[in-house]
Amino acid sequence: MVVAGTFLPAATGLYWQGDQLLNWLPLGACAGGFLAALLVYTLSGGSRLTPLRMILTGVICAAILSALVTGVLALWGQAHTETLVSWLAGSLHGRSWQHLEVIMPWSLAGLLGAVLVLKPLSLLRLNDEQVLGLGLNLGRWRAAILLLATLLAASAVAVAGPIGFVGLVVPHMARRLVAGFLPGQLMVAAVIGSLLVSLADLVGRVVxxxxxxxxxxLCALLGVPAFLYLLRRQPG
Incomplete structure (x- = not known):
C-alpha cells in the first residue's frame, strides 16, 4: 500500500527529469506514501482499524494507484519507458554511493524513530483492551508507527523501486528466529532482508x-513460495 503510494510521484519525477531529480525523489515518494497511508488509515476506521480491514483497504488503494502509474506509462510515450519499467520492477542496476547518500537522511530519521517507539510498539502486540488499560493512546501510536514505516519504505522505494515480498516474508522469519524479543526481531529482520535482496541482486546479475x-x-519468485509455506504453517 505504502509502496503503491510512492509510484506516481516517483514515476513522474523519473519521467520529467530522470536522475537529475534524484535528490528530490525521496521527498516526492515520501509525500505520496504518507498520503496513501493516511487514506488507508482513514478508510480502515482510524484508531478502530483491524489488520484485515487495513489489508483489504490497502489492496484496493494499491490497485487504483498502480492503474494510475500504468496510465502514466501509456500516455507519456516511450521517452523514459525503459527507466520507468526498470524502476517499477525493482532494480539495483546502476545504483551507486550517490543513491545511498540521497536516502541516508531519510533512513536514519526512520531508524531513529523506530528506536524511540520500541516500547509502545511492543505494547501494541497486546489486544486493544489491554493496551487501553495500560494508558496508551492507541490511535496516536498506531498513526506514529505507520508514519515511520511509511518513511522507511518510501525512501527506499524512491531509489530502488518496489521490491515485493521482502516485507511480508522476512518479519515472519525473524519472529521464528528470535521469539518474543522485539528489538532482536527488528535487527534480525534488517539483516535477513538486506542479505535476501543482495543475494537476489547477485543471482539476477549472473543467471x-x-x-x-x-x-x-527474483524476490517475488523467492518470496511467494516462502510466504505460502509460512501461511500453511500458521495454526488454524
Whole structure:
C-alpha cells in the first residue's frame, strides 16, 4: 500500500527529469506514501482499524494507484519507458554511493524513530483492551508507527523501486528466529532482508548474462513460495 503510494510521484519525477531529480525523489515518494497511508488509515476506521480491514483497504488503494502509474506509462510515450519499467520492477542496476547518500537522511530519521517507539510498539502486540488499560493512546501510536514505516519504505522505494515480498516474508522469519524479543526481531529482520535482496541482486546479475534480471522479480519468485509455506504453517 505504502509502496503503491510512492509510484506516481516517483514515476513522474523519473519521467520529467530522470536522475537529475534524484535528490528530490525521496521527498516526492515520501509525500505520496504518507498520503496513501493516511487514506488507508482513514478508510480502515482510524484508531478502530483491524489488520484485515487495513489489508483489504490497502489492496484496493494499491490497485487504483498502480492503474494510475500504468496510465502514466501509456500516455507519456516511450521517452523514459525503459527507466520507468526498470524502476517499477525493482532494480539495483546502476545504483551507486550517490543513491545511498540521497536516502541516508531519510533512513536514519526512520531508524531513529523506530528506536524511540520500541516500547509502545511492543505494547501494541497486546489486544486493544489491554493496551487501553495500560494508558496508551492507541490511535496516536498506531498513526506514529505507520508514519515511520511509511518513511522507511518510501525512501527506499524512491531509489530502488518496489521490491515485493521482502516485507511480508522476512518479519515472519525473524519472529521464528528470535521469539518474543522485539528489538532482536527488528535487527534480525534488517539483516535477513538486506542479505535476501543482495543475494537476489547477485543471482539476477549472473543467471542470464549478459542481461540482468531485476531484483524485484527474483524476490517475488523467492518470496511467494516462502510466504505460502509460512501461511500453511500458521495454526488454524
Amino acid at each position: 542470464v548474462q549478459p542481461f540482468e534480471l531485476p531484483v524485484g522479480v
